[in-house]
Amino acid sequence: MSRLAQRFAALRRAGRRALVPYVTAGDPEPAATVGLMHDMVAAGADILELGVPFSDPMADGPVIQRASERALAHGVSLRGVLSMVRDFRHDDPDTPVVLMGYLNPVETMGYEAFARAAAEAGVDGVLTVDLPPEEAGPLLAALDGGGIDPVFLLAPTTSDERTRQVAAVARGFVYYVSLKGVTGAGHLDVDAVRRRVEHLRTLVDLPVGVGFGIRDAASAAAVGAFADAVVVGSAVVSRIEQHAGDPAAARAAVAELVGELRAALDGLPAAAAVRQAADT
Amino acid sequence: MLETKQPAPEAVAGLPDERGHFGPYGGLFVAETLMGPLAELRAAWEHYLADAQFQRELEEELRDYVGRPSPLYHARRWSEQVGGARLWLKREDLNHTGAHKVNNTVGQALLARRMGKTRIIAETGAGQHGVATATVAARLGLECVVYMGAEDMERQAINVYRMKLLGAEVVPVTSGSRTLKDALNEAMRDWVTNVDDTFYIIGTVAGPHPYPAMVRDFQAVIGREARAQILDKTGRLPDALVACVGGGSNAMGLFHPFLADEGVALYGVEAAGRGLETGAHAAPLCAGRPGVLHGNRTYLMEDADGQILHTHSISAGLDYPGVGPEHAWLKDTGRARYVAVTDDEALAAFHTLTRVEGIMPALESAHALAWAETLARELGPGAEIIVNLSGRGDKDIHTVAAHEGIAL
Numbered sequence: 098m099s100r101l102a103q104r105f106a107a108l109r110r111a112g113r114r115a116l117v118p119y120v121t122a123g124d125p126e127p128a129a130t131v132g133l134m135h136d137m138v139a140a141g142a143d144i145l146e147l148g149v150p151f152s153d154p155m156a157d158g159p160v161i162q163r164a165s166e167r168a169l170a171h172g173v174s175l176r177g178v179l180s181m182v183r184d185f186r187h188d189d190p191d192t193p194v195v196l197m198g199y200l201n202p203v204e205t206m207g208y209e210a211f212a213r214a215a216a217e218a219g220v221d222g223v224l225t226v227d228l229p230p231e232e233a234g235p236l237l238a239a240l241d242g243g244g245i246d247p248v249f250l251l252a253p254t255t256s257d258e259r260t261r262q263v264a265a266v267a268r269g270f271v272y273y274v275s276l277k278g279v280t281g282a283g284h285l286d287v288d289a290v291r292r293r294v295e296h297l298r299t300l301v302d303l304p305v306g307v308g309f310g311i312r313d314a315a316s317a318a319a320v321g322a323f324a325d326a327v328v329v330g331s332a333v334v335s336r337i338e339q340h341a342g343d344p345a346a347a348r349a350a351v352a353e354l355v356g357e358l359r360a361a362l363d364g365l366p367a368a369a370a371v372r373q374a375a376d377t
Numbered sequence: 378m379l380e381t382k383q384p385a386p387e388a389v390a391g392l393p394d395e396r397g398h399f400g401p402y403g404g405l406f407v408a409e410t411l412m413g414p415l416a417e418l419r420a421a422w423e424h425y426l427a428d429a430q431f432q433r434e435l436e437e438e439l440r441d442y443v444g445r446p447s448p449l450y451h452a453r454r455w456s457e458q459v460g461g462a463r464l465w466l467k468r469e470d471l472n473h474t475g476a477h478k479v480n481n482t483v484g485q486a487l488l489a490r491r492m493g494k495t496r497i498i499a500e501t502g503a504g505q506h507g508v509a510t511a512t513v514a515a516r517l518g519l520e521c522v523v524y525m526g527a528e529d530m531e532r533q534a535i536n537v538y539r540m541k542l543l544g545a546e547v548v549p550v551t552s553g554s555r556t557l558k559d560a561l562n563e564a565m566r567d568w569v570t571n572v573d574d575t576f577y578i579i580g581t582v583a584g585p586h587p588y589p590a591m592v593r594d595f596q597a598v599i600g601r602e603a604r605a606q607i608l609d610k611t612g613r614l615p616d617a618l619v620a621c622v623g624g625g626s627n628a629m630g631l632f633h634p635f636l637a638d639e640g641v642a643l644y645g646v647e648a649a650g651r652g653l654e655t656g657a658h659a660a661p662l663c664a665g666r667p668g669v670l671h672g673n674r675t676y677l678m679e680d681a682d683g684q685i686l687h688t689h690s691i692s693a694g695l696d697y698p699g700v701g702p703e704h705a706w707l708k709d710t711g712r713a714r715y716v717a718v719t720d721d722e723a724l725a726a727f728h729t730l731t732r733v734e735g736i737m738p739a740l741e742s743a744h745a746l747a748w749a750e751t752l753a754r755e756l757g758p759g760a761e762i763i764v765n766l767s768g769r770g771d772k773d774i775h776t777v778a779a780h781e782g783i784a785l
């Protein structure tokens with residue numbers, strides 16, 4: 098069983114939802130990332146999503162765009178990101194790490210070389226934003242060889258037929274994009290998301306994470322009431338940006354936010370009970 | 378004679394395939410949210426492609442609003458001065474709004490209206506596509522938002538004002554390199570957010586399927602007319618076609634109806650900027666390598682880590698690090714050849730055509746003119762060359778003056 102699957106199984110047994118904070122690797126500077134990752138775990142993160150900076154982050158809003166630009170200004174490359182994961186793994190053999198990024202850096206490195214290096218570094222999942230299942234065959238084969246879970250997005254515009262196609266190739270969990278928009282958008286409709294997630298459960302056996310638009314403890318708790326995982330990106334990256342000149346302060350601010358999110362999720366009734374209520 | 382390198386016609390004809398591929402290029406590389414809307418667009422485009430009433434309406438618009446057919450003009454004095462092949466200009470500069478861009482925006486806007494969309498968005502580099510989009514939006518009473526790199530807004534201030542006069546909102550894009558590629562990113566972000574009521578009019582043969590094929594089909598009117606016109610005037614097919622390549626829409630529009638005519642050589646001219654060897658250029662086919670950007674796999678200008686590079690060209694319309702995927706395939710198959718022309722060579726051709734023919738070309742088109750001079754000498758008398766004069770140069774006079782140290 099992959100580290101992601103194990104983690105979700107353990108959370109389910111404990112009746113908890115996964116808290117999945119996102120940071121862009123190398124933001125505000127490369128030396129800060131591994132420490133940030135450990136801090137987030139200490140503050141209550143269950144799974145880490147690590148953004149691979151790209152020059153043209155088409156699906157990201159301004160906050161994560163600027164994080165990418167800060168990281169790229171330090172010359173952070175995909176290989177650099179993998180070595181950060183390797184450093185993190187040295188002290189944390191358990192917390193799953195999912196890379197989130199765009200296809201071109203992976204394509205430039207080569208699928209096989211990437212999958213091998215990512216597996217060696219201790220990467221557990223790869224979410225390639227601009228790679229739908231239709232085009233994913235060769236990368237899927239390479240990731241499979243490395244034992245890495247391919248994570249895919251589902252969107253409000255995804256038909257049932259496509260959802261089944263995505264479910265057939267996804268591993269670890271599926272990531273439901275809670276709104277039509279880019280990361281960091283601010284128009285989350287929690288009731289609509291709840292209905293969609295409940296519907297997705299009839300089509301997908303994997304855990305369902307929800308992200309895009311979750312910005313604070315209140316929205317995390319609202320979404321955590323029905324999702325298996327809550328992904329928080331721009332809100333975390335905003336804290337880093339506010340302290341971009343002072344990495345120690347950035348780490349403290351991120352830990353504080355992750356702690357708040359954890360407390361909000363832990364205040365919820367057990368997930369199993371919620372699931373049962375939804376089934377009846 | 379040496380073995381010819383021409384591919385079998387079927388290698389390049391009838392593409393893309395079902396999923397938008399031209400050989401290994403093209404395809405659909407977008408975030409999941411856009412997969413549904415792109416499927417809807419593909420269905421609408423395929424439907425109206427075969428819809429006689431839609432096609433009739435499009436023809437009428439192209440004739441009465443755009444002013445088609447555009448003439449095929451024998452540039453006598455220029456041909457004589459160059460000394461070689463006969464040079465013909467396909468006069469897309471005479472279209473309403475002054476460039477080929479409007480052929481595509483008229484088509485896509487009609488499609489948008491049929492699909493019930495009320496809001497149009499576009500990206501623009503030189504501003505020509507933005508102006509052509511704002512124009513048809515005004516014509517059809519649709520809301521229009523144009524994304525433009527902040528740097529391009531400075532160097533194309535007149536087109537910015539034109540778009541505003543036409544009622545469009547022009548949004549400056551300050552991310553990344555603040556040019557065309559970033560404007561495209563921003564337009565995609567708008568589309569993903571407002572996809573219910575918004576139609577995204579991409580201005581060239583790039584982007585995710587079906588855009589490369591759809592824009593090509595709307596621009597192919599250039600080649601269809603040119604083919605009939607040259608047959609009418611000379612009784613035979615030309616020896617070569619020459620067109621500049623930014624994203625590649627004017628070139629593909631001219632080339633496509635000739636793809637099966639194996640005797641017609643196809644030349645795409647990229648921007649060599651300050652010289653390919655300096656790195657300050659916009660020539661992905663000549664000096665880049667395949668990768669994935671803006672929804673398709675194609676040749677790109679990228680660094681060793683797969684990050685997209687900044688580009689340079691004196692002409693904002695060619696200042697783009699990618700190129701339409703069908704061009705990538707035409708290059709690999711050898712059906713078309715791609716060359717590059719520097720800023721200075723393009724400027725020289727700009728002046729030549731202005732002085733010798735009284736036609737002021739767009740700086741984009743001037744790249745094609747510069748290469749056509751070389752080719753005309755190479756092919757010599759008796760040969761016929763069609764050059765796509767993709768746009769007129771009024772928009773560029775400030776750039777030309779500034780380059781020559783003249784303050785207007």
Ligand SMILES: Cc1ncc(COP(=O)(O)O)c(C=O)c1O
Nearest residue numbers: 505623624625626627694741768
């Ligand atoms: C006059 C003119 N020619 C050519 C181009 C380049 O675009 P494409 O390669 O898609 O024809 C532009 C783009 O703005 C243009 O304005």
